[in-house]
Amino acid sequence: SSRSVTVLGGGLSGLSAAFHLTRRFPAGSGIRIALVEGSHRLGGWVESEKVRVKDGAGHEADVVLESGPRTLRPVSKAVLELVHLLALKSSVLTVPRTAPAARNRFVHLPGQDGLAVIPGSFLALLRSPLAKILVPAVLKDARLFSGTVLNTSTPNDESVDAFLTRHFGADFAQTFGSALVHGIYAADSRVLSVRSAFSAMCQLEESGKGSVTRGAVSEMLTSRKRDIRGSADAGPYELGDIPELLKGTSVFSFQDGMQILTDTVVARLAALPHVDIVKGDGVMELSKATDEGGFEVATESGKRLPSSHIVSAIPLPHLHRLLSTPNYPQSGLAPLPHLTVNPSSSVTVVNLVFPPTADPIHPEGFGYLIPRPSTDYPSSSLGMLGTVFDSCALPSQDKPISPSPSPFRFTKLTVMLGGPYGPPTPAPSSPSFLPALLETLRRHLGRADPLPEPCLVRVREHKDCIPTPTVGHAVRMAELATAVREHWGANVAVIGAGVGGVSVGDCVEGGRRAAYSLEL
Ligand code: FAD
Structure with a gap:
């Protein structure tokens, strides 16, 4: 019988699944691979x-604008492998751990003007204005005894906020926990699963016999390095010299951006004779094929794709919709x-x-996060x-055009709004949105003067x-x-950001694992 795998959804998860399927089954293997994307x-x-x-003074530059992910930490073997296999080494841009962008991360505390740098060392911690939250937090956690360990062999879970409150106290959880969760999930730390979102922290709790701090210190002392993440179930990773390239790197991206x-x-998939890419024609229905136990995937335009195997890489609520049609x-x-x-969170980017200005717009660093206000959502x-201070985080991504060579740098920022706060008010379409945004930024950056007029705003x-x-x-x-x-049988895999984790690494890993786990 003819064997064909249909991948539903052409985001990173679906693309990774299709790519690894073509590695497992190259052209001529007798297996057809289809990728169906609705948009x-x-x-x-x-x-x-x-x-x-351009600005009014004759400065010009080409800048890369990201609307989704912008930087990657070198922690996922699946991503490093993808960079290697796609031969993207020459376009990798790295930020060394010693760069200001890697060292300086800030928080803006609601109700105050300006930014506080998150201390990167013990000395800096003692001198920091954040010490009154951080020092008692660490002391509280270091005193915890093993009785409070979450047992990893049982399916215990709690919210990130509850976990951090238990270990470091409510102030810490509210300030740092909520800010971190805003930055990664655009979500409320009081509902996010600690086991799914921060499993490493649960492991430290266990190895520190109930204290995350003790776990972290013993990890440092024994220089037990947490390896780059990856699962060998789906075969060894081909990493080439990418780990070497990324040694000492805090985060990385690409010259032309993540895309x-x-x-x-x-491009790799499109060049293969046994791969069909369907775009702008979403999956409408899934059903069991009448013969041979396979499936049929029907699209909006009426295409019917007989499929012996299916990888669903569409968001889970979309899969749910396919399973609730009248048919x-x-x-x-x-x-x-x-x-x-x-x-799921909605985000305005x-x-x-x-x-270019004589005075820097912001301090050198990666950017800043804003904790949940003590009065609860919404905030002021x-x-x-x-x-994110993009042009500081990845200075060589943007290219000055004129004058050339140019000492002038444009400043590129990305502001994220929404998530648990709901849609911004005033709405981004309102003429008062931009002035309100610039005034909020001015206050956060602790500037006396208004910010200069931006030469580009994209919402x-x-x-x-x-x-x-x-x-x-x-x-x-x-x-x-x-x-x-x-x-449904062993011929189906359900993956995606909503299943195995939202990070780029989780999505690429999920696709890879699905490609090798299908019984074909
Ligand atoms: P999606 O990208 O949602 O892809 C699913 C695809 O399925 C879509 O293309 C959709 O059109 C399609 N689809 C839906 N229904 C159907 C249907 N019925 N038929 C066919 N196709 C369908 N991660 C990081 O690691 N670092 C970051 O810095 C980072 N920043 C982020 C910033 C933002 C603003 C966002 C939104 C995410 C960020 N992420 C980051 C997370 C990461 O980018 C995403 O989790 C990841 O791209 C999701 O990939 P996916 O393929 O699972 O899902």
Whole structure:
């Protein structure tokens, strides 16, 4: 019988699955691979755009604007492998751990003006204005005894806020925990699962016999380095010399932005005779094929793709919709549990470029995060979650054009708003949004003078772009996997940011694992 794998969804997860399937089954293997994407572009939330900016004084530069992920930490073997296999080494941009952008990360405390740097050393901690939160926090955690360890062999879970409160106290959890969660998940730390979102912290708690601090100190003393993450189940990784290239790197990206990853995968897939890419034609229905136990994938335009195997890499609520159509009862497929349990965050992403100025717009660093206000959501800061100082984080990504050679640098920032605050007010479409945003930034940056007029403002409103794995997520996903295996068979994999983790590394890893786990 003919064997064909259909991958649903052309975001990073689906692209990674399709790419690794083509490595496992090259052209001529007799297996066809189809990738079906509902929108007209592939890449999902990964999107980079190059734009030329000018100021009134004759300065010009080409800048890269990211609307999704912008930097990667070198912690995922699956991503390093992808960089190697796609031959992207020459476009990698690295930020060394010693760079100011890597060392200086800030918080803006609600109700105060200016930024506080998060101390990077013990001495800095003692001198920091944040010491009155941090010192008691560490002391509290270091005194905890092993009785409070979450047992990793049982499916215990709690919210990030509850975990941090238990270890470091409520002030710390509110200030640093909520800010960190704003920065990664655009979500409320009081609902996010600690086991799914910060499993490393749970491991430190265990190795420190109940104290995260003790776990971290003993890890440092024994110089037990946490390895780059990756699972050998799906075969050894081919990393080439990428780990060497990324030695001592805090974060990295690419000269033309993150989209080079997805674009290059797409170009590789499109060149293969046994791969079909369907775009702008979403999956409408899934059903069991009448013969041979395979499946049929039907698209909006009426295409019917016979599929012996399926990888679903669309968001779980979208999969749920496919399983709730009027025709679904006749599909022959059992319903799947837990597809709609987790909420997801909507984020407004604002890219701003300021003209070269004599005074720096912001201090050198990676950017800043804003904790949850003590009065609970919403806040007075326009619902701002944080700001990335892009041109400081990756200085060589933007190219001055004129005058050349140019000592002038444009300043590129990205502001993230929304998440648990809801949509910003005033709305981004309102003429009062930009002045309100610039005034909020001025206050956060602790500047007396207004910010200069930006030469570029680009606003993207991303609906439901980051799923929130809520408490109990890992257990639910294990149950989902069991249900898929029992009711749909070993020929189906369900992956994606909402299943195995939202980071670029999790998505690439999930696709890779699915490609090797299907029984073909
Ligand atoms: P998606 O990108 O959502 O892809 C799913 C695809 O399925 C979409 O293309 C969609 O159109 C398609 N689809 C849906 N329904 C159907 C259907 N019925 N038929 C066919 N196709 C369908 N991660 C990091 O590691 N570092 C970062 O700095 C970072 N920053 C981020 C910033 C933002 C603003 C966002 C939104 C995310 C960020 N992330 C970051 C997270 C990471 O980018 C995402 O989790 C990841 O890109 C999700 O990939 P995915 O393929 O699982 O999902």
